[in-house]
Amino acid sequence: MEALTDKVSLVLDGELVEASTGARFDTVNPATGAVLASVAEASADDVDRAVRSGHAAARKWQRMRPSQRARLMVRYAALVEQHGDELALLQTRDMGKPIRESQGIDVPVMVETLEYFAGLITKIEGRTTPAPGRFLNYTVREPIGVIGAITPWNFPAVQAIWKIAPSLAMGNAVVLKPAQLAPLVPAALGELALEAGLPAGLVNVLPGRGSVAGNALVEHPGVGKISFTGSTDVGRQIGRSASDRLITASLELGGKSALVAFGDSSPAVVASVVFQAMYSNQGETCTAPSRLLVERPIYDEVIALVVEKVEAARVGNPEDRETEIGPLVDAAARTSVHSYVTAGVAEGATLAAGSAADPSSAAPGFFYQPAVFTDVTAGMRIAQEEIFGPVLSVLPFEGEDAAIALANDTIYGLGAGVFTRDVGRALRFAQTLDAGNIWVNSWGVLNPASPYSGFRFSGHGSDLGQATIDAFTKEKSVWVRLD
Known part of the structure; x- marks a missing residue:
């Protein structure tokens, strides 16, 4: 994985590429203060390209049989488990979490989450409702399209998977903007998605500044939903932007438990x-x-x-x-x-x-x-x-x-x-x-399998559990005249 080296690229449309501007930033090992790696810094143009590639990939993904998609996600989970020690060490060096937590908690949670959502792919169902007169009425759950995901630095591995897994399970593509302070594991997870055989552009990972790449993702007209984990102040801004565009936003924010x-x-x-x-x-x-x-x-x-x-x-x-x-x-x-x-x-x-x-x-x-x-x-x-x-x-x-x-x-x-x-x-x-x-x-x-949600200034929505079927899809009602 390139993310294990000292120079990291964007994962964009199935390739490892430089940012369109050529800009880079350094990520630092907090245990030593030394530079750990140079990381490509995504621009608004990179976000636009990722969203467009995401729509093309989502169409290809949706044409696959649910069982085929499930097998690819299981393969993705197996690769995450296979590279677990590398991912754990990468996270520990990038943001300071003790290695025994990275290995013993975060890696198993990532694998279990991918496996759970792989199984959920074949469980997405609509419903038939009582209809008046000579009509049949039923509903179907359809993918949103492209999910814009923004993750924090404190759980860079787990939070990336908590957004990637439900997005893919519901038939969507995802453009992930990881925190600038801890971008290495999300970049590695983007690489592993390609290795697993997921369609090019289905998982795009764009490290960069929140004020540039993050804002471009939130405001892009091709993004149908924002899934954000981070501070309450930033979450409120994202919620307002999503509301202005009449799209949904899942917001997991701060706490004082x-x-x-x-x-x-x-x-x-x-x-x-x-x-x-x-x-x-x-x-x-x-x-x-x-x-x-x-x-x-x-x-x-x-x-x-x-x-x-x-x-x-x-x-x-x-x-x-x-x-x-x-x-x-x-x-x-x-x-x-x-x-x-x-x-x-x-x-x-x-x-x-x-x-x-x-x-x-x-x-x-x-x-x-x-x-x-x-x-x-x-x-x-x-x-x-x-x-x-x-x-x-x-x-x-x-x-x-x-x-x-x-x-x-x-x-x-x-x-x-x-x-x-x-x-x-x-x-x-x-x-x-x-x-x-x-x-x-x-x-x-x-x-x-259980929702993880917040109330009040801790946000709303869930990245886990069957609640994600509603949160990461849209419901369509179909009426059929019977005579």
């Missing part, structure tokens, strides 16, 4: 789950349980156990299998995270783990010591704003009503969870927590 731990929970289990869920991927996770709400009887014990785990965490080279926390994606991310730590201290929260010292002099790489804040109140910035880094805020509560009020006291609604041995309480909270993904006595469990 709450994990509620009641006094009947095991403090050791809560601390273990919180540590894994909060600090995996350096806290650069939309569903990270960055607000830990703990009932007073176990508050001190949970804090002590979490702090113990955080202080013992292995921070370092993400290519080392013993590393638990790698570097943040770049210097700007580290500066942003540190600004929240200093804000938390200024607002009166207690920094129970971590450091308020300026990390900018640390070299090499963009590492940041994981932090835990206690004595946090609901109105503090660290309790309201998405930090997107390894910073946990712990808030005490007394009683169910207070817990629900605290958990739902956010503009976001991506994830939430509750730990309790009381089944009735668990079900009450599952009903009243205002988020698209709810976990009970667990966190972060996913399955490609």
